[in-house]
Amino acid sequence: MPRRRNAPAAQAAQASPLAEKGAAAERAFLAGYDAARFPRPSLAVDVALLTVDERRLRVLLAQRTEHPHRGRWGLLGGFVGFDESIDAAATRVLKTKGGHSGVFLEQLYTFGAPGRDPRTRVISVAHYALVHPEKLAQPAPKGLALQWADVQVSWAGERGGPAAALIDGRSQALAFDHAEMLGLVVQRLRGKLNYAPIGFELLPLDFTLFDLQKVHEAILGRALNKDSFRRRMLASGLLAATGRKETAVGHRPAELFRFKRQTGR
Amino acid sequence: MPRRRNAPAAQAAQASPLAEKGAAAERAFLAGYDAARFPRPSLAVDVALLTVDERRLRVLLAQRTEHPHRGRWGLLGGFVGFDESIDAAATRVLKTKGGHSGVFLEQLYTFGAPGRDPRTRVISVAHYALVHPEKLAQPAPKGLALQWADVQVSWAGERGGPAAALIDGRSQALAFDHAEMLGLVVQRLRGKLNYAPIGFELLPLDFTLFDLQKVHEAILGRALNKDSFRRRMLASGLLAATGRKETAVGHRPAELFRFKRQTGR
């Protein structure tokens, strides 16, 4: 996403006399601005960290240790600091509450219905992050109850709706509106899979074409045609053959590929 | 978008003894919660109202009458009330500052870089709205300087980047990060055109296939194949033939169609 800081201030610097008068007026206005005049909602971020393991789409949940919804499972969440960007807050929450960093992370949607948090008005900017299961071995930050849950949606295609999270096969009532957030994540992923190289974020450095297909199938919730999938992926130009093969697999070993990063990414 | 209010409170009502104890503790916690402990950013919405007129994609701009960026053109914006949902705020801003209601309106992305507003920390939830040019005749709310500007992007396809707004052919420096917002709107529209019936929002009730094609071309920024476009649209099942034809057009009149709304929408 493009982002810019305070560009207008930089433009005001190169001032004509008229512009200088306006700039002075603006400085005076800003000096007298009282930010506390209006009551303001609190701002939070929530992060759905996803992986695909054993053909299943899974999400990392944290058990809430505080009210509200104490004891309930929910996405990784936290408040945004006053001088902290939204991206930075999401990155920090993922690291300190989920123990992961350096993974794909993207903003999803902002939830702000009054009453979604019983404490006070809280706006939450929902994010999703993707990690491959090899990285899962990392120990959870100590003192945190974390658990990977299966993601299950009751709708097909990209229709949308809430998603359920299953721990040991049992559906969990999630905190706040996190079931809606999770459903929206699945919907976004399914849409994005058609045009963005998103599957690679859920795989280790080296992977086989079948591995990649299993990731796609887990996200889409349906089986894909093997032949067509192979051709599409090889034709995409995003795969670099390593020349090496799987070992110890009980059948003919498949070739290992790597993701060929786009130029300038 | 799915939305839910305070569902957890409803669930707490059907209480087992253990759950009742937890609910009591939660009520006690909430009674003692002080929302003012942490400094909080202000929350705003911005709305890019778009139309397609004479094959050009256009956006409604408002001239700022107050600091900061007084005199500059920007999207329609305003603060979110403490008890107001984000959607409601966007609808209200579109109505009171842009004079339009009953149009397609959707959340886009949330901008929250520190310093994007010189007053104080302001988070803005960017939206976009679509209206057809027949509705444009509505008079602007009095006292507001509003102006339709041409939207111009310097990038092709869905690559993304900021967009420029042109009034009388001259590019305007937009307030805040509104050039980024506008660019993101175009990117989103181009993507959405492939799978969502978005073009109809920019057309009057009755329209010809060529009208629809012109809308698509304005959004995509490139010419489309006539034959293929016709076939695709007729095959989509979204068009209802009216049996009537254009009149007074200086050439063979085309048949008028209507948008066949999806069941349940």
Added chain:
DNA sequence: AAAATAGTGTCTATGAGACACTATAGT
């Protein structure tokens, strides 16, 4: 008649799905 767009028919290129077949590892 000229101009301009509407609308139809047909050919070709491309990509997905289906299916059959061969290849190569572990057991």
Added chain:
DNA sequence: ACTATAGTGTCTCATAGACACTATTTT
């Protein structure tokens, strides 16, 4: 030898683009 998956070749079908042609209105 058997099993399981890898990987190739070929056929069919659906769809997009290109192009040619006819149709129908106003000026």
